[in-house]
Amino acid sequence: MDWNVLLLLMLSATFGISSSDLQQFYYVNERKSWLEAQSYCRATYIDLATVGSMEDMNRLKAAVDPAYTGAVWIGLKRYWVLSTGENISAYNNWVPGQPNEGNVEAACGVYSSQGWNDSYCSTKFYFVCFDGRASATDTFILLSSNMTWTQAQTYCSQHYTNLASIHNAQEQQQVLNVVGNNTSAWFGLISGQWSDKGFSPFRYWANGQAPESTSTEKCAAMMMSNSGKWTQSQCDLQNPFVCYGGLKFARIYYFIRDSKTWTEAQTYCRKRFTDLATVDSVKEVSRLLKAVDVGYSGSLWIGLTKAGQHWGWSRGDELLSNFSNWDAGRPNGNGQCVFTVDGVWRDYDCTVALYFVCYYEGTGYILVETSKNWYDAQSYCRTTYTDLASIRSPWEQKQVTDLVVKGVSVWVGLFLDTWQWSDQWSLSFRNWASGQPSSGTGSCSAVVMGDSGKWTADNCNWQYPFICYIEEDRVKKKQTVKVTVSSNGKTDLNDPFVKAALLNEIEKQLKRQGMANNTKLSWRPKNNTKVFTLKPKKVTD
Numbered sequence: 001m002d003w004n005v006l007l008l009l010m011l012s013a014t015f016g017i018s019s020s021d022l023q024q025f026y027y028v029n030e031r032k033s034w035l036e037a038q039s040y041c042r043a044t045y046i047d048l049a050t051v052g053s054m055e056d057m058n059r060l061k062a063a064v065d066p067a068y069t070g071a072v073w074i075g076l077k078r079y080w081v082l083s084t085g086e087n088i089s090a091y092n093n094w095v096p097g098q099p100n101e102g103n104v105e106a107a108c109g110v111y112s113s114q115g116w117n118d119s120y121c122s123t124k125f126y127f128v129c130f131d132g133r134a135s136a137t138d139t140f141i142l143l144s145s146n147m148t149w150t151q152a153q154t155y156c157s158q159h160y161t162n163l164a165s166i167h168n169a170q171e172q173q174q175v176l177n178v179v180g181n182n183t184s185a186w187f188g189l190i191s192g193q194w195s196d197k198g199f200s201p202f203r204y205w206a207n208g209q210a211p212e213s214t215s216t217e218k219c220a221a222m223m224m225s226n227s228g229k230w231t232q233s234q235c236d237l238q239n240p241f242v243c244y245g246g247l248k249f250a251r252i253y254y255f256i257r258d259s260k261t262w263t264e265a266q267t268y269c270r271k272r273f274t275d276l277a278t279v280d281s282v283k284e285v286s287r288l289l290k291a292v293d294v295g296y297s298g299s300l301w302i303g304l305t306k307a308g309q310h311w312g313w314s315r316g317d318e319l320l321s322n323f324s325n326w327d328a329g330r331p332n333g334n335g336q337c338v339f340t341v342d343g344v345w346r347d348y349d350c351t352v353a354l355y356f357v358c359y360y361e362g363t364g365y366i367l368v369e370t371s372k373n374w375y376d377a378q379s380y381c382r383t384t385y386t387d388l389a390s391i392r393s394p395w396e397q398k399q400v401t402d403l404v405v406k407g408v409s410v411w412v413g414l415f416l417d418t419w420q421w422s423d424q425w426s427l428s429f430r431n432w433a434s435g436q437p438s439s440g441t442g443s444c445s446a447v448v449m450g451d452s453g454k455w456t457a458d459n460c461n462w463q464y465p466f467i468c469y470i471e472e473d474r475v476k477k478k479q480t481v482k483v484t485v486s487s488n489g490k491t492d493l494n495d496p497f498v499k500a501a502l503l504n505e506i507e508k509q510l511k512r513q514g515m516a517n518n519t520k521l522s523w524r525p526k527n528n529t530k531v532f533t534l535k536p537k538k539v540t541d
Helices: 011-015 034-044 054-063 149-159 169-179 262-272 282-291 374-384 394-403 496-512
Strands: 005-008 025-032 071-082 107-112 115-120 125-130 140-147 185-194 218-223 229-233 239-244 251-260 299-313 337-341 344-348 354-360 364-372 410-421 444-448 454-458 464-471 484-487
Touching: 025 034, 025 054, 034 071, 034 239, 071 229, 107 169, 125 149, 125 169, 140 149, 140 169, 149 185, 251 262, 251 282, 262 299, 262 464, 299 454, 337 394, 344 410, 354 374, 364 374, 364 394, 374 410, 394 410
Parallel strands: 071 239, 125 185, 299 464, 354 410
Antiparallel strands: 005 484, 025 239, 071 185, 071 218, 107 115, 107 185, 125 140, 218 229, 251 464, 299 410, 299 444, 337 344, 337 410, 354 364, 444 454
16 A cells, blocks of 8 residues: 555553552541451452551551541551461460560561570571472471571462461471471461561561560551551550552443353353452442343342352451361361350351341441341341451450350351352352252352342353443543544545554554553544544645
8 A cells, every 4th residue: 555654643641651569558537446447448448558668657657647646557466477377376385585576577486496486587597388288298398498487488388388387286396307406497477467468577666565475466556646656456446547559449230131051141241341240248239239120020140159168257358367266176067157155166057046146337246136047147137237247356256255145156157158259259248048059959149139139049051131240440431532644645544444554553552652451442533424634734924
């Protein structure tokens, strides 16, 4: 084609991109307990603030209202924790006088034949990994390479299972057998854990505030009256707080009337949107129902399907992770729901009627002295309060235990979940209809519009309409860019082949600047006629 085109674009002004590795901090001037603040941050941003350096610390202080001089929650809990996320157990083997960590950096656990010592996590030692794979011949492995605690933890996670955890005298002896009498080595113990499960070793404790050799759980607050130094506080105190991460974008739901099997619906959603619908709160259930055509009262697929099993909380805001309180020998397969009695947990048949404990946002735990099965108790808590109670710390366990007469069993929100979202979303909010999913006929979940959006377990080969979703920040946004093009006067710029070549050239320029991902370009005709109109030449004297 005999044409020559000069494309004049101001791409940087229209498609500019900026990036930063710095964490974004957001001060929330609402008074909440540490756990309430954590839930708020996880729902609205990413998590409570994690601090990795003095630079982070300075920006964190700058985010707080300068007129405020009190305590501000951050995302650190003060206690010794294993790298698996477990609290340190009743067993420990500290050398007398240990731990004696300072205030400027996290301390991590060092194993020696004399017992446990603490040392700054940036120190380099040999380390002991735990290999929990079924095929492993050696459970504990000594790595004779000097690394910091964080480097060692990363290495063990990548090549084995994790850094070694020591729960009892037997494991203490097993580690001694591989370490020997003359070697010191890191194992999986660190002072404090961040809400986002990170292992940042940075600390900014005020004098005398560093963790002791105890499993007692307290939460870290930044004292604005003391240059932002950290103090240990009771986790139920009400303080403002700092979150990190950009605002989370809501899912946007799309109702597709075409009836398909669950697998066909999943394929359709993944091609045109993000995935089949994921729903993780009562509020999201309401938003999903509003997306469905008025008048439709049948079933429709969402993205939940039967998979492996794990324990999860009814509220769906956190998996069972760093705290558990099972009675001896539990769980033992007695059932898929959990009650607490005299401060411990037991698994039990979900259809048995018991008293139960609800949680009400802003108020706390409420004992309901009416006997219901677990599913009906869940429905009651969700319609009357917030949800069945979650217990994620010794402090929360005490709050629930203090409500109940000794020897009385009460349902809490823990259940054995055997379902997984199509997009691999890990949280465990479920909205099953009465008797579901045990009385269901299949392994795929459907919303029943005629039952207030409750869910059923249906045969995956049945054909239903379905709901897809896309995250709000990925919704396609149209933007018009004016382009000035000059030619040699012999080329018809409105020729379809020329217009296609021009778009191809623009896409090349965008790709060179890293800005063409998920971008679709098209010409917009003026007045539904031509794209390009001739601009008259300026008349010069």
